[in-house]
Amino acid sequence: xxxxxxxxxxxxxxxxxxxxxxxxxxxxxxxxxxxxxxxxxxxxxxxxxxxxxxxxxxxxxxxxxxxxxxxxxxxxxxxxxxxxxxxxxxxxxxxxxxxxxxxxxxxxxx
Amino acid sequence: xxxxxxxxxxxxxxxxxxxxxxxxxxxxxxxxxxxxxxxxxxxxxxxxxxxxxxxxxxxxxxxxxxxxxxxxxxxxxxxxxxxxxxxxxxxxxxxxxxxxxxxxxxxxxxxxxxxxxxxxxx
Numbered sequence: 443x444x445x446x447x448x449x450x451x452x453x454x455x456x457x458x459x460x461x462x463x464x465x466x467x468x469x470x471x472x473x474x475x476x477x478x479x480x481x482x483x484x485x486x487x488x489x490x491x492x493x494x495x496x497x498x499x500x501x502x503x504x505x506x507x508x509x510x511x512x513x514x515x516x517x518x519x520x521x522x523x524x525x526x527x528x529x530x531x532x533x534x535x536x537x538x539x540x541x542x543x544x545x546x547x548x549x550x551x552x
Numbered sequence: 553x554x555x556x557x558x559x560x561x562x563x564x565x566x567x568x569x570x571x572x573x574x575x576x577x578x579x580x581x582x583x584x585x586x587x588x589x590x591x592x593x594x595x596x597x598x599x600x601x602x603x604x605x606x607x608x609x610x611x612x613x614x615x616x617x618x619x620x621x622x623x624x625x626x627x628x629x630x631x632x633x634x635x636x637x638x639x640x641x642x643x644x645x646x647x648x649x650x651x652x653x654x655x656x657x658x659x660x661x662x663x664x665x666x667x668x669x670x671x672x673x674x
Contacts (some may be wrong), residue, residue, distance in 0.1 A: 534661075
């Protein structure tokens with residue numbers, strides 16, 4: 443089984459841009475799609491990015507996703523930060539037999 | 553409206569058994585996998601396993617294989633997560649979730665249940 447490693451926390455000011463990384467421990471990051479979920483306290487997660495870089499309807503285009511095969515990692519970038527973006531963010535992917543979540547990143551918008 | 557509605561919070565003692573449920577509505581229940589995700593208090597999300605109600609094909613994370621049982625009753629559009637002997641370390645919020653595409657288990661979860669809190673304490 444592989445692991446997805448995320449920074450424990452990031453912080454940035456409103457209006458700025460932040461990038462959260464997600465590094466796959468084994469196997470190619472490009473071999474299976476990566477999803478990103480947002481979870482606010484007391485709520486179920488919601489998808490902000492699926493299939494590496496696709497946004498569900500209703501998710502603002504301030505959210506974008508990408509993968510980088512050279513570093514075997516995926517990234518979630520949020521531009522024009524708003525206080526409402528403060529939440530936990532999780533990456534998630536699969537291998538041939540099951541799914542894996544990253545440990546989560548707490549985003550603070552201060 | 554597509555939704556997953558989970559059973560209510562449970563308080564159990566160590567060693568007891570438990571089965572929690574997740575009822576799907578607003579879509580063809582037998583055409584979509586249903587996954588289960590654990591979130592221990594103050595911790596991150598963990599992918600536990602997933603079932604295809606159409607034929608009960610089930611995949612488990614190695615971390616949860618043998619620790620829980622995932623099942624489904626397609627006649628009542630309900631998936632289940634069960635324990636035969638609970639431990640204090642099973643205390644967590646459990647979410648069911650449905651992937652975005654039908655028949656695809658390797659897909660983003662786009663519909664989530666509201667979560668079921670399980671507390672195991674003597």
